[in-house]
Amino acid sequence: MLKITDLHASINGKEILKGINLVVKPGEVHAIMGPNGSGKSTLSAVLTGHPAYEVTRGSVEFYGKDLLALSPEDRSHEGLFLSFQYPVEIPGVSMVNFMRTAVNEQRKYRGLEPLSATDFLKLMREKRAIVELDNKLASRSVNEGFSGGEKKRNEIFQMAMLEPRLSILDETDSGLDIDALRIVAGGVNKLKSEKNATIVITHYQRLLDYIAPDFVHVLYKGRIVKSGGPELALELEERGYDWIKKELGEI
Amino acid sequence: MKQDNPNEILNDVTANEYKYGFVTDIETDIIPKGLSEDIIRHISQKKGEPEWLLEFRLKAYAYWKTLEMPHWAHLTIPEIDYQAISYYAAPKTKQAPKSLEEVDPELRKTFDKLGISLEEQMKLSGIAVDAVMDSVSVRTTFKEKLAELGVIFCSFSEAVKDYPDLVKRYLGSVVSYRDNFFAALNSAVFSDGSFVYIPKGVRCPMELSTYFRINAANTGQFERTLIVADDDSYVSYLEGCTAPMRDENQLHAAIVEIVVHDRAEVKYSTVQNWYPGDKEGKGGIYNFVTKRGMCKGDHSKLSWTQVETGSAITWKYPSCVLAGDHSVGEFYSVAVTNNYQQADTGTKMIHIGKNTRSTIVSKGISAGRSQNSYRGLVKVLPGAENARNFTQCDSLLLSSDCGAHTFPYMDIQNDTAIVEHEATTSKINEDQIFYCNQRGIPTEDAVGLIVNGYAKEVMNKLPMEFAVEAQKLLQISLEGSVG
Numbered sequence: 001m002l003k004i005t006d007l008h009a010s011i012n013g014k015e016i017l018k019g020i021n022l023v024v025k026p027g028e029v030h031a032i033m034g035p036n037g038s039g040k041s042t043l044s045a046v047l048t049g050h051p052a053y054e055v056t057r058g059s060v061e062f063y064g065k066d067l068l069a070l071s072p073e074d075r076s077h078e079g080l081f082l083s084f085q086y087p088v089e090i091p092g093v094s095m096v097n098f099m100r101t102a103v104n105e106q107r108k109y110r111g112l113e114p115l116s117a118t119d120f121l122k123l124m125r126e127k128r129a130i131v132e133l134d135n136k137l138a139s140r141s142v143n144e145g146f147s148g149g150e151k152k153r154n155e156i157f158q159m160a161m162l163e164p165r166l167s168i169l170d171e172t173d174s175g176l177d178i179d180a181l182r183i184v185a186g187g188v189n190k191l192k193s194e195k196n197a198t199i200v201i202t203h204y205q206r207l208l209d210y211i212a213p214d215f216v217h218v219l220y221k222g223r224i225v226k227s228g229g230p231e232l233a234l235e236l237e238e239r240g241y242d243w244i245k246k247e248l249g250e251i
Numbered sequence: 252m253k254q255d256n257p258n259e260i261l262n263d264v265t266a267n268e269y270k271y272g273f274v275t276d277i278e279t280d281i282i283p284k285g286l287s288e289d290i291i292r293h294i295s296q297k298k299g300e301p302e303w304l305l306e307f308r309l310k311a312y313a314y315w316k317t318l319e320m321p322h323w324a325h326l327t328i329p330e331i332d333y334q335a336i337s338y339y340a341a342p343k344t345k346q347a348p349k350s351l352e353e354v355d356p357e358l359r360k361t362f363d364k365l366g367i368s369l370e371e372q373m374k375l376s377g378i379a380v381d382a383v384m385d386s387v388s389v390r391t392t393f394k395e396k397l398a399e400l401g402v403i404f405c406s407f408s409e410a411v412k413d414y415p416d417l418v419k420r421y422l423g424s425v426v427s428y429r430d431n432f433f434a435a436l437n438s439a440v441f442s443d444g445s446f447v448y449i450p451k452g453v454r455c456p457m458e459l460s461t462y463f464r465i466n467a468a469n470t471g472q473f474e475r476t477l478i479v480a481d482d483d484s485y486v487s488y489l490e491g492c493t494a495p496m497r498d499e500n501q502l503h504a505a506i507v508e509i510v511v512h513d514r515a516e517v518k519y520s521t522v523q524n525w526y527p528g529d530k531e532g533k534g535g536i537y538n539f540v541t542k543r544g545m546c547k548g549d550h551s552k553l554s555w556t557q558v559e560t561g562s563a564i565t566w567k568y569p570s571c572v573l574a575g576d577h578s579v580g581e582f583y584s585v586a587v588t589n590n591y592q593q594a595d596t597g598t599k600m601i602h603i604g605k606n607t608r609s610t611i612v613s614k615g616i617s618a619g620r621s622q623n624s625y626r627g628l629v630k631v632l633p634g635a636e637n638a639r640n641f642t643q644c645d646s647l648l649l650s651s652d653c654g655a656h657t658f659p660y661m662d663i664q665n666d667t668a669i670v671e672h673e674a675t676t677s678k679i680n681e682d683q684i685f686y687c688n689q690r691g692i693p694t695e696d697a698v699g700l701i702v703n704g705y706a707k708e709v710m711n712k713l714p715m716e717f718a719v720e721a722q723k724l725l726q727i728s729l730e731g732s733v734g
Contacts, residue, residue, distance in 0.1 A: 048689050049688070050685055051681070051685065052681075071688070071693075072685065072688035072689055073688045073689075073691050073692060073693045073694075075689075076688070076689055076690060076691035077691050081689075082689050084686065084689075087686070088680065088682045088683050088686045090683050090686070090687075090700070090701060090704055091704055091705065092703070092704025092705055092706070092707035092708075093700050093701065093703070093704035097700070098687075098690070098692075098700065099690075101692050101696060101700060102687075102690040102691050102692055105691045105692055105693070105696070106691045109691070141704065158690060162690065162691070
């Protein structure tokens, strides 16, 4: 579904991604790990079309379409979802209003009628249960006054509402206590199917105990320098990144 | 590929179009341009006015001649040639229409286009409408039903004929013709407007609404609204306005006077959408309006809510004079400026009575190259024991070329007063827009959501029928504006 070829990207003229290659197929879970500043969050920002980044080379294909030619909202409509590392607050905009706009924009793109208020509220009720958010959610402003854990649960709730084909979870585990981590990971697992795929960006093995990856990639200095199975994550947890730097002849 | 920078994306979103910019092709009775005693006599005569009103006009005119246009506001106003304006224009009809069928079909079409189908209003919505086109009131709906309760809702000219005592008693009692330059001008040449009287103990069962429309070219609109709420009464009043797109600037200088007696309450809501001029700042309405209410009675309450999106230049300060003990004044405002629009708006809360309370919530939104100022005065007089005021004024900037300014004045002469002031300025957050984009919401709608969220506190104060309209308006007036 996703094919990234030789992707280069920079911000303010500084090159961060220096030739990323990655193929993701339906049903797969890919973990992307790497030390701070290696370009993990940049990769998610570039894939979703954040305007601050400039792609200087390479291509990204998403279900046969040129992903980089699409606007951020159309990437979303095509089924690309990002669970933000730092979800922003939008004061005064209720979750129900926000999500209803989002869901109906997606339906419009796909040539469907907007959902009726009743159907929408029913859908919202159903989906918020997945991440154990209560009924106050609907009337609360987007992420405003949410605890760290609630924000991440709210991200997964939105993922459930939009039913993406490819989800990128950007450090979804950061700032979560163990209970919240379990709820969030449980939500992600419930949404997993043969048809969709997930890219998990994380520093730690901890999240991968809950969301089992099929592939683990190490991102370092803007390139994927090593790929392997789940055992690679365990090895990183144990040995850190230095041995990889050694392999690259840097140390 | 090149990823557009946010400014470009935001600027590229569809051009800001004003959808009320059409002109109605209707025969208009228009008097020659210029202002003189003769013109004023002419207007008065055309309207068949009594002698006392003509005298009022002439006194106002004489006073106006001694004045100079004030320049203290944070506005750049081109020289206005008051002799180049026609002070009276009226759609030509033989006589005041008795029923809807008699209203000129062109006129009805105009109001239909504006989404104010007089017919529909009659049948469905339970809102009584007074429609003012150019200088005269075209039609007031629901008059009979209101009359059963003793509520008077009619055009100003009718009120002069049918209720001269009431008009004489209250006209100029809150806004004297000596108040300011534009108040004097309006008092001299005002052509029509709305009159409302709610008798003692009556809660007006429906929203009363006036719709103002400037149609004719080279004319000014000078209407007057007078609302009197007698003891223990209640009324909610709505005002809406639009004008065609024209290259020249047109002057709108209105007066709104409100008198609130013991324990009465008046809610006055405005959605102002006069033509703002084009993207280069050409054309548009100069909206120089004096609005003031007198909370005369004890425990009386006056609440102003305004959503200001239109006009090339807006200059107005809906105010409350809190004379009665325990009286309450409120001001909730959203003022949006885009392109080259300028607004200098706010309120005055004058605390005179004991235990008077006032609340001011102002939300300014500036985009393009516009300038948006909040100017407010909180004055507590020596006798106003235990006066309370809370002021919050927030500014939201949508571009780097616009300006937001806050001029809060306080004059506290009684030390039992408690006055609070909070102010914030923020720039629209690109991360918020991207967050919306990522969820599939296009930038234009994202800005609409964010801005409406920001203005929610004020929007919530509008009557339901107006709120939806106002939300859409906020979004439309900001289309293509962020950068």
